[in-house]
Amino acid sequence: MKKKNSILFLSLIAALLFSGALLPYSASAASNIPMQNYQYSSIDLEDQAQAQWHINYASYLIDVGKYFEALEQYDTAIDYSPVAKTRVHAMFGKAMVLSTFLDAPEKAADIYRAIGKNYPKHSDTALYRLGFLYYQMNEFDRSRAIMKQYAKYYPVGRFKYQVEAVLSAMKEEVKPKPEVKPVPVGEEPDLRVCLSRRVTSMVVTVGTKDDEICAGKLGCGKKYKVGISGNKLVLDGKVVSATRIKFTSKVPLKVTYGKESKKVRGLVEVSIRKGKLLILNMVSMEEYLKSVVPAESYASWPKETLKAQAVAARTYAYYQKLHRTHLFYDVYADTYDQMYAGVDREDKRTNQAVKDTRGQILLYNKKPILAQYTANSGGYTADSKAIFGAGKKYLVAHKDPASLKGKMASWNRKYRVSSIESKLKKIGISVPGIISIKALEKGPSGRITKVRIKYKGGQRDLRTRTTLGSSRVLSLPDILLKIEKVKDSYVFKGHGWGHGVGYSQWGGAEMGKTEKYDAILDFYYPSTSIKQLW
Secondary structure: OHHHHHHHHHHHHHHHHHHOOOOOOOOOHHHHOOOOOOOOOHHHHHHHHHHHHHHHHHHHHHHOOOHHHHHHHHHHHHHHOOOHHHHHHHHHHHHHHHHHOOOOHHHHHHHHHHHHHHOHHHHHHHHHHHHHHHHHOOOHHHHHHHHHHHHHHOOOOOOHHHHHHHHHHHOOOOOOOOOOOOOOOOOOOEEEEEEEEEEOOEEEEOOOOOOOEEOHHHOEEOEEEEEEEOOEEEEOOEEOOOOEEEEEOOOOEEEEEOOEEEEEOOEEEEEEEOOEEEEEEEEEHHHHHHHHHHHHOOOOOOHHHHHHHHHHHHHHHHHHHHHOOOOOOOEEOOOOOOOOOOHHHOOHHHHHHHHHOOOEEEEEOOEEOOOOEEOEOOOEOEOHHHHHOOOEOOEOOOEOHHHHHOOOOEEEEEEEHHHHHHHHHHOOOOOOOEEEEEEEEEOOOOOEEEEEEEEOOEEEEEEHHHHHOOOOOOOOOOOEEEEEEEOOEEEEEEEOEOOOEOEEHHHHHHHOOOOOHHHHHHHHOOOOEEEEOO
């Protein structure tokens, strides 16, 4: 097992280095274009800059656990870039997310095949990654065939030694039966909740006079302040040799960092990472949920709604824990993952919902699902493939009449033509003299995934969520909308709030008045089942 893991790690790093995935992007995006081979237009240069921005943003989204959204950014880069190398870079990134974080290795394999077919200069890398992917999947016959093909066609290729190592390792492997093992039932897991990694000081206190905080061998007290001096931790003004400090107490700890303050259960651990304090809250899953459910739902909502939210939130956190074993955290304490408001936000009704559904997880094909949820579907849930570029059978488009009864179901936005031109110009897209903005592509739910903007100098096709409707430009709540021209302005009349994929929180609030929580979850996550894992 150790041999296999070492081969996996070294081969993956080598693959990333050779593909340029680990190389920092410096200078302007346009400088990556080989001008000596082709004369690129000003629009091409703008598109290339946009593509590189989306690739960089995808890397950030992966880091904060937004895997579907990262795919969306990679697809945008593929759409926009006039440079083959950049498109291939985005395709490799997309394949990595699919295989590593979204349990979709066969879809990743399809991308490697597409690269090999359409981009000959990168076919050796694609072929090696395809073979290595099958090796990771324990599909040794398929991996062996691909690796032998690589050795035949690329005898002195850049992955020659990695191929030899994998082929050698497979001689010792015994092919397992291709079956999906059910998720084991066991003890309640703990979570590493990342409170912050961007501050240089923090304070830990307790709310009562009779209780104290202990910091291991560093002693116990009523209040501690942590800072940084060089690469050393500073505790109450004194540099300590410890690389990490764990604070414990019999009562919840109050942690203050930057402009934020949270009272949390469990223990708090602080260390230094990249010159900043990494503040983690180690807490059990069920206690974590006590602070999440009332932050993601209103405690006054029907109890069945709260129970549905509890199961969805638990499933989401468990999925992330299983897919982040290589990272220093399991979930973030904000909306990058799920809002974790702390003990002060807890409510007896939401606590009861957590208790009533203890250990319950949503499964598809015997595996925990990535339980996406949105504020309001606008009356029609979205298909994950149409929105994010990766389909899941439990994240499909269908009518959702209950959501139309909830808040945030509909909205209007009006922008002057000059304002739209100016906002796009700020992010590097020039469309002077806009003549029309029309839907170019729609998903199964009717959401406008792409628009075509005609202007005096030509036309531009833009993705709606990642470009025109994004927070960088118009900040549209959803892309389930109609576009109307009214004199010198455009009116966007829309429904829904969020991406529209998965569980609609306001729809669930309405359904909870008449339906049980399992029926709500079955409606929003079709083809799934609920299993108690602890």
